[in-house]
Amino acid sequence: MMTQEQTVCVFCGSSFGQNPVFAQAAGELGGKLALKQWGLVYGGGSTGLMGAVASGCATKGGYVHGIIPEALISRERKEDVCAAERSTGVEDELNEKLKQSIDNHDGSTPIPDSxxxxxxxxxxxxxxxxxxxxxxxxxFVALPGGYGTLEELMEVVTWQQLNIHNKPIVIFNINGFFDNFLKFIQDAIASEFVSKKNGEIIKVATTVDGVIEAIEEYEVPEGRFNLKWETT
Known part of the structure; x- marks a missing residue:
């Protein structure tokens, strides 16, 4: 069970995606975390869903900690990015003039405004x-994203299966984005590559309130590997 002092790690894309509902939901989730007095730790970007969730939390007084490798930092702010940073809401950030397409996204992000x-x-x-x-x-909560988001999600899922941690893991399935991925999990269970019990490691929500509820009511499933990771 989460307490007010807890911090949620959000994995998500540094692009907006083609549907404005993705960034809108990300911003709403950030705001809800602030309202719950839960902190946010994320990948440190100021663009796309990363920027939306971080801004949604920080602008409502929430604790936000972005962690980003130096190689992903762009040290020159383009005019449109500066304009985006001066905006005050998610809707402004979705303006087509400020939205960077995935085809033009080079993987870097401007240094976030504190x-x-x-x-x-x-x-x-x-x-x-x-x-x-x-x-x-x-x-941990996963929002829509690309290769990096999926890799981060699956790493913490694997860590829980291996008994490295027992923290809640939730997919925020906005607009059915993860439907095919969830089908893959069911196929892996049916093919007996994943046990039914380990299939319960990931919880799924389709609303912001559903994400919060899934975290608060999370129960670690039985059937995980009984491994010991302490070192001497």
């Missing part, structure tokens, strides 16, 4: 980023 996106920690590599995010997190 007032709008919370504090930012720069690290040397992806492994350090993921390790620090996982250490700070009390729960």
């Amino acid at each position: 007032e709008k996106y919370g504090k930012t920690t720069l690290v040397k590599d992806m492994h350090t980023r993921k390790r620090l995010m996982a250490q700070e997190a009390s729960a």
Whole structure:
């Protein structure tokens, strides 16, 4: 069960995606975390769903900690990005003139503004980023994204299966984005590559309130591997 002092790690895309509902829901989730007095730790970007969830939380007074490798930082702010950072709401950020298409996205992101996106920690590599995010997190939530989002999600799922942690893991299935992925899990269970019990590691929600409820009511499933990871 989560407490007010807890922090949720959100995995999501640094692009907006083609449907405005993705960024709208991300911003609403960030605002809800602030309302619950739960912190947010995320990948540190100021664009796309990353920027939406961070801004949604920080602008409502919530704790936000972005962790990003130096290689992903763009140190030159383009005029349209600066304009986006001066906007005050998610709707403004969805303006087509400010929205960067995935085809033109080079993987970098402007240095986040501390007032709008919370504090930012720069690290040397992806492994350090993921390790620090996982250490700070009390729960994990995946929003729509690409390869990186899926990789981050599956790593923490595997870690729970291996008994490395027992933190809640929730997919925010906005607009059915994860439907095919969830079918893959069911196919893996049917093919006996994943046990039915381990199939319960991931919980699914379709609304912001559903995400919060899934975290609060999360129960670690039985059947995980009984491994010991302590070192001497």
